[in-house]
Amino acid sequence: MAFTSPSTSTSCPAAPTPPPPLSAQSVIIVGSGLAGLAAASQLVAHKVPVHMLDRAPKPGGNSIKASSGINGVPTRFQPLKDDTPGLFFNDTINSAGGVLLLRSSSDQVLLREQLIRTLTSSAGSAVNWLVDENGIDLSRVVQLGGHSRPRTHRGAGEKPPGVAIVSTLLGLLEKNPLFKLQTDATVTKVLREDEEVLGVEYTCEGDSSTTATKTEEKLHGPVIFASGGFAGDAHGLLAKYRPDLAGVPTTNQAREGSQPLLTDIGAGLLDMESVQVHPTGFIDPKDPAAQVKFLAAEALRGEGAIMLLENGTRFVNELETRKNVTDAIMRSAATTTPENTRQWPVNLVLDEGAAEAASSHLGFYTWKGLVRKTTVSELGTSALQTIQDYADIVSGRKTDEYHRTSFGSWTLTDVRPDSVMYVGQVTPVVHFTMGGVTINERSEVLDMDMKQIRGLWAAGEVAGGVHGQNRLGGSSLLECVVFGRIAGDQAAKFYQEHYATRLDDL
Template identity: 65%
Template sequence: MSGLSTPSALLQASPAIVVGSGLAGLSAASQLIFHHVPVVMLDRAPKPGGNSIKASSGINGAPTRFQPCDTEDTAFYTDTVVSAGRPLSSSTSTERLRREQLIATLTQSSPSAVYWLTDDNAIDLSKVAQLGGHSHPRTHRGAGKKPPGSAIITTLLDSLTRDPLFELRTQAKVTKVLREADEVTGVEYKSPGTDPNATTRLSGPVVFATGGFAGDAQGMMMRYRPDLAGLPSTNDAREGSQPLLEQVGAAVVDMDQVQVHPTGFVDPADPAAPVKFLAAEALRGEGGILLLEDGKRFANELGNREQVTNALMKAASRLETPTRQWEVTLLLDEGAATALAAHLEFYVWKGLMRKTTVGELGKTGCQTVCQTVQEYADAAAGRTEDAFGRKAFGNWSLGDVQSDSVVYVGKVTPVTHFTMGGVVFNEYSQVLDQSGGVIRGLWAAGEVTGGLHGQNRLGGSSLLECVVFGRIAGNAAAAFHQKHYKTVP
């Protein structure tokens, strides 16, 4: 057993079990601790944080005091419904109601989710950008050097590990969810250094927050989306955990709905690497554009992720590499770069982006690239309408484009990034079975769940769903624990 906190005698009272140490798990654990319920958190990885710690664009919230205006009304809900697409619009009336309730809970709870992080946990989320598929700026991040995922995860984890009611066990792989009659009663897990056939049993109500299966290339991805085989991913290779919940009766939905993010960095030092750093959507939100090899744009960079990805795959040439990838140039001017100084500093340090001039990008001087960037600059300045219908230009400031105009560039390609499918759950974070019944003693939050995002997830809503439904799960599990288990005085 390994971990970041020392086991406490207080935990001998039956704990609540949180599986997964990303933002959904940490949010659930925080609420359980708030209600004085002991928590054992299990994570199969050597280090905590999951994919949440890598999140780089931010967390959605609307309306909040950090936004330029507070006149959104139902726009966030509407944008999310539109983004959900066919799985929502073609569902039965009962299923549509469940999905709409999930979306309503997500969007209506978004201000309190942001304020829980900023006011209760002192995390800076004062900068707001507009990402693809959004009608307003509503994606929050901090003004400091830490990306939002890292800032949020490290703060919550530090707080939890100081509490004697909390214990983190890393390298603890859950192999079975325990169910007796109609109730989940705990889990079994394996730890390194023990008999490979031996498992440890832990009893208590369970919150599952284990993430998706975008990195499970030879397993669940091959089963549900074999057409995406060979694409690089932003996710490390690891098994999906939905089958563990299916074994205790959980239903699954939307398993074929996989989000391919249009911009994963192509590292010049290892172009065919199967796992790639995400080029944060905020890079486009703050003004960045995408250019083909001939120096031309091909899409509204702030369309939703599915739209931009499809346009990129259609317009760009596929490379001859072991991985299925394309290659286009992501370009930012100095205004956009300044707004994303912390991101740029990291990307440049990693060799994923570089500082150059517009003229150096053209094969024969400025020509096409200069013309393309000038046309975009004119639209950003309000002198013309953008040819691709883009309406938001972030902090783009370059007006008069010259051959020596400074820009920042990097190569990007589509990558599998997020799985919208998962176990069926409701607005109370309860896991449902095939008949729509609640599985007692079991809750789920984050990417392990399905039905919220439908066909496409809006950027910034992943961290949001982790906080909203993680906290709901934590509160519900605490109430269940206090009623059915021995509690700490």
């Protein structure tokens, strides 16, 4: 089944509107993905008005496409009760790589560690907030690559977690009179005076009956940036910081990164060269050279899927970190370059048990023609032996030479030529940017001297330092909730202390 974005509250007006009076000032949120929605939810809970801007025609950002889940520990849904924030912290540190030790000042290392500690220590409360206060089902838990315990949550129904979370929060906000959303609104400048951010300028894309028009607008108030990363900025920031990724397909639509808007007013940057290449983006048989690809959710591998080379053999522990799995694919698979798109095709294979557990994903993937139902015989004799070996590993008859220990919902034990398989062809894809503007554990944007820029916060993929050189699956939605809520709380406090005083002086 296909999923669509929820409808927006308002689009930009076609003609200029007069500036609002000072009494109408709001906290401005740039971006309508999960980080922005989490911040907005906190702000309206504090009775603070919100004006959200998004340059896309529909809200939700990349968050609405998230398909694997959100990490949480400890929660009542986890099948194992031996997980702790400390274990999650250690897994995240191990995934983050040498950036915590090398090529960084001691201040940057300490900052990253504090951001990671904030992320992991808040994971349980983030999931509880979504479930208990917003009514979102996150009762299904799996173990993804790089994690030592099952802790990635999603719903048991048919909606992928990104759709479920974003649509629920947006629906609740749209009922609140303190919340206003404008789409087709592109921020062009951040207004900073006397060491404080005072608002933004933005271009409003309107549409009249005869012609499209653009209007220049200004908003005044504290600002939260939740505008996402730059993985789709192939000819801009991505080309500047990672030219080696030219030609590698992406899961992101072409869109400029927004970090330059913040560096223009003095914001620092952290880890901009740290770009995550996800190991599995689907190669569409109808358009194999497409530069933008659908992500093959890591949850598929979490539920038991394996990856096979063209010769039918396995080559990696499919639940290693994304970086390690990607490196193994690029090292082991043959490189192809259809229409100058650099690809490393491998087969992603699920049995009926794994497919059933991941049915909310498989329904969409098969509808799109990205996954096909077939039999082992179609994959060849070598694949039959490989799949039988894996089935023996799952059932405990063999140990895995690649040291995989979690097998999700795989149920096939005796493999025959007519055994049913679900197969899709995948390749590594540029997916996520770990780098961005520098923030602290209070989501405050810092300048190049690591000092706070007053009146400005950032949360989500626009910020850097939270993941180091490699992000664990399930931590992008978590980052959005944790730091989005922090930004909302901090901006609410700032607004009540500073803007209420200004209003009283009128």
